[in-house]
Amino acid sequence: LPEAFQVSVPMRDGTFMALDTTREAWTSVWPSWELNLPAGSGYSIYNLFGIAILFYLVKVTIEGAGGTSQYMIQRFFASRSDRESGLLSLFWTVLLAFRWPFIAAIAILGIVFGTQSGVIEDPEAVLPIVINEMVPIGIKGILVAGLMAAAMSTFDSTVNAGAAYWVKDIYQTYINPKASEKTLMAHSRWASVILVVLGLGFMLLINNINEIWGWITSSLGAGLLVPTMARWYWWRMNGYGFATGTVAGMVAAVLQRLFLPEIPEYFAFMIATSASLVGMIIGTYLAPPTEEKVLLEFYKRTRPFGFWGPVRKKIKGEVMEKINKENRRDIIATFFAVPWQVVLFLTGMAVIMKRWDEFAWLGVILLALSTGLYFFWFRHLSTEVKVTD
Template sequence: MLQRYMAAKNDRECGLLSLFWTFLLSFRWPFIAAIAIMGVSYGVTHQGISDPERVLPIVISQILPVGIKGLLVAGLMAAAMSTFDSTVNAGAAYWVKDIYQAYLKPGATPRQLVVQSRISSILIVLIGLFFALFVKHINEIWGWITMSIGAGMLIPMLARWYWWRMNGYGFAWGIVAGMVAAVIQKLFFPEWPEYFSFSFAAGISLAGVILGTYLTKPTEKKYLENFYKKTRPFGFWGPIRTILPAQVLAKVNAENRRDIIATFFAVPWQIVLFLTMMMIVMQRWDNFAWLLAALVGLSVGLYFTWFRHLSTEVKVDEK
């Protein structure tokens, strides 16, 4: 999804894409709620389901009718395969383009790049299978991915937008430090609660970002200026913001303030949207009415603080 955001022509298209993506996501939660409700119903009328990870297989095999059952299994397999192949391809691309061709063999031929891509793809799959040998429960690996690996990647992903001094080395050091911290936690401290794992990986990642940034040269100013003109982020961009005329800078500041205010509408709007869709499946019409009213109110606030300004993108080249 990130690639689609990056490929958008302007702020308006990117904003509309995010709105459409959130709307599509809202259909995921009614599906999950429906599976959970059918699992609870089956557990009440039949033998209880002691393992939560068996709810979906039991619902598919015991409750869903023929036809729907096959359609759902095909859809789940397609979703799993698309995620799997995109992850493998992305990992191979990182190795081939960002490491092998960039540093190890800049003059590599197309054939050599293809060979490296195939080898790295095989290695990624083998490494994944190796780690799978030690995973007993889906929730175990999911918690580690989101709270440890995810935490290790979170700081560099955010800091690159809001801190002008951060460079590629800071990003790389932060990612590597966070990933290493996540692996160490998994191998030596698997009993840690998820909130502690998150803090540990995020803290190590932050240290990597700071060290990698300050121990290396800053990014050339012309690239920072070009980036700021296109994205106009808020945060610690003081030395770069000085290139803008005062009247344009005032418009950028106003845009930043609107974005910050809109965030306080957008986050609850998304949560309420998901809950509203779930209430339809649960047939809790009283809760549905309250959530729908909240959704309408948040939508109005989001319209005035964000949506209606999508077409008024600040032009930093204005004089």
């Protein structure tokens, strides 16, 4: 990268504005607390960049505390033990570590192209322009095929999961419990078609990816965060609480989009999560508790920490001591795992950006965190606590 160059940001009126920046500002691992993006830019909500980072840290922490969900949980259902689930998590994180250097490489190539042929106005056009103009034939085909495969694998998993929600969780559970396999298959196919059509129709209403992505992840998706997390840590949580919390959060997100579309993502997030929390608590207490037998079986299998007092009393004292020890170890491991993942991603990006000074100390930190993660998590994967009583 040159020492100084220009990048382009989209404006709310549909135009674009070129901004001056520097190599140091672009490649530094330590972000600025504040940015100076123009007020009319679609990215101006990130001017308080430090707050935005803290917001995403809180959001991702809540997501992580709730465990995996949606279509990704299918991968963990296929594992046979805690050890396999742990290894799957490790493998998945390592695979994700290749994504961020790839994104950084595309961004850098886009900047280089801009210095040679003029700044790329639309940030969403950087990827196709880089692939078309700067990637050699052969590699270009492999890259496009890989991107299409990644997109399709996510797309079909999402569609299949959405159809399964309708067929298994709604239609077969509440509408037609005695439905035949042929009927269920028909509903699955029609649900898949309807989901795709709705998605394509919704796409026509969106001006740019950044606009809708922020709302989906920080507002609409926030309706799921609180119920998804509470199901692991609160014994009183039940299906009705999960449903009402999710619906309340999503309704609040839609209303926010209609009446307060310009507010920052972190305010939208707080609106959706607050509504979700209130809805979840109301729905939970309006319905009876889950059967004790079900709760006990769930606790024996998952052994979560949190508010499980009435269930814990049913477990033998010596077994609970082992579970408490396991819980404490997992909590400590979390303080190694989260920064380990961030540093792993940043280390690869430092290589792409040729910031060898930052790569050196990131490597040292990564090694230290890996050591802690090994002693508090990895080596204990085979010592799963078995609750048999």
